[in-house]
Amino acid sequence: MKSLRLLFESLRFAWQALRANLLRTVLSLLGVTVGIFAIISVFTVVDSLEANIRQSMNFVGDKVIYVQKWPWAFGGDYPWWKYFNRxxxxxxxxxxxxxxxxxxxxxxxxxxxxxxxxxxxxxxxxxxxxxxxxxxxxxxxxxxxxxxxxxxxxxxxxxxxxxxxxxxxxxxxxxxxxxxxxxxxxxxxxxxxxxxxxxxxxxxxxxxxxxxxxxxxxxxxxxxxxxxxxxxxxxxxxxxxxxxxxxxxxxxxxxxxxxxxxxxxxxxxxxxxxxxFALNRPEMLADAITKLFSVIGVAGAVIGSFAILVGGFGIANIMFVSVKERTNIIGIQKSLGANNLFILSQFLFEAVFLCLVGGAAGLFLVWLVTLVPQDALKVSMSLNRITLGLGLSVLIGVISGIVPAVIASMMDPVIAIRSK
Structure with a gap:
């Protein structure tokens, strides 16, 4: 029960701090929003592209072996001209x-x-x-x-x-x-x-x-x-x-x-x-498609991670500023009995909350992109990508806020109260 009350109080202090600096909060969100939008949009487009290509290949069927004259993939030392004689x-x-x-x-x-x-x-x-x-x-x-x-x-x-x-x-x-x-x-x-x-x-x-x-x-x-x-x-x-x-x-x-x-x-x-004769199977095409889009997905993740990294630096910078501005309040809270965990949770929740809101905004922008009508490429965002976006937001918040939160929680209350 005490832990729940501590959690609730930490969230309330974090929310009040964010509301008090609304403009700064919004500007901080933009970095995370752009980062989440970049990486999730890349994954969403890659997933949709792969799904559409697989759908385009549905005509070959599934779990089927085709007996044909020509193989779908040439390989080995078999002379190509011998296929003509088959x-x-x-x-x-x-x-x-x-x-x-x-x-x-x-x-x-x-x-x-x-x-x-x-x-x-x-x-x-x-x-x-x-x-x-x-x-x-x-x-x-x-x-x-x-x-x-x-x-x-x-x-x-x-x-x-x-x-x-x-x-x-x-x-x-x-x-x-x-x-x-x-x-x-x-x-x-x-x-x-x-x-x-x-x-x-x-x-x-x-x-x-x-x-x-x-x-x-x-x-x-x-x-x-x-x-x-x-x-x-x-x-x-x-x-x-x-x-x-x-x-x-x-x-x-x-x-x-x-x-x-x-x-x-x-x-x-x-x-x-x-x-x-050749025994051709759709799995040949499916394996090639899977390998191709695995490489594309990794490349997209690397590119999108730079945008998220920039957003994380922005959140960390804002949290350091926030700790400095509220040093006096931290001292007062500690003098009234607040322990280190309460102070740490307060700033850590603030960073996570910032990133979650920014991540949700980025996911909303990706969803808007999926609404653009396309005849050839139907873009859709899966639940897995939504979960990934929110999970990355929480991770960015923890990484960006942990150091400022630890610094705040370790402050001496006497020195903190005397600060201006």
């Missing part, structure tokens, strides 16, 4: 993988192919530069297909290669701006398709990566009516096999080993022959 994944290999892979090790196997730069027409309306993507039924297990209106393909529609389509939001809106696109038709590459589903709007991405807004999904059989797969340059489309892993396989090590073994067996590779 065969493309085929529909036959997809069927074989489906049959050979252990069901417990995966959640779905799909094959898909895409070709961009297509024009879709519906009456007098048309959209250009659209990516047509032929898929098998399990594609939605490998990659996200968020349906906003309508439905996904049925297994019968995919097996029968029916001319149905699931289109992106922009396609549906541009082809049929005055009503629902469900059940309506469009033409492309000389074929007529019926829209059975419309995907959710993704909006503008930071990176120019494939977007569902301009993507048109078709059953693979309907796609192959228009484009050739896996052979030469006919149609320009190449198949990719995707295998979705499970949560029970950390790192997808078991699935990767099984897929590699199955593909080598399907292609008849001898034990000493090199793989003539």
């Amino acid at each position: 065969p493309n994944p085929s529909i036959r290999e997809f069927r074989e993988l489906q049959r050979r892979l252990t069901p417990e090790n995966h959640r779905g196997v799909a094959v898909f192919a895409a070709r961009g730069g297509n024009t879709l027409k519906a009456g007098t309306n048309s959209v250009e530069g659209i990516a047509l993507q032929g898929i098998t039924f399990d594609y939605r297990s490998v990659s996200s297909v968020p349906i906003q209106e309508g439905r996904y393909f049925t297994a019968q529609e995919v097996d029968a290669s029916r001319n149905v389509a699931v289109v992106g939001y922009d396609i549906a809106h541009n082809l049929y701006p005055n009503g629902s696109a469900l059940g309506r038709e469009f033409r492309t590459q000389g074929q007529k398709f019926t829209i059975v589903g419309v995907m959710e709007k993704e909006g503008k991405k930071l990176l120019d990566t494939p977007s569902n807004d301009t993507n048109c999904l078709l059953p693979l059989g309907a796609f192959t009516k228009m484009f050739a797969l896996s052979t030469g340059s006919l149609g320009g489309a190449q198949a990719t096999i995707g295998v979705k892993g499970t949560d029970d396989d950390p790192g997808l090590l078991n699935l990767e080993a099984e897929v590699r073994g199955a593909m080598r067996n399907i292609r008849g590779l001898k034990p000493r022959e090199e793989d003539d």
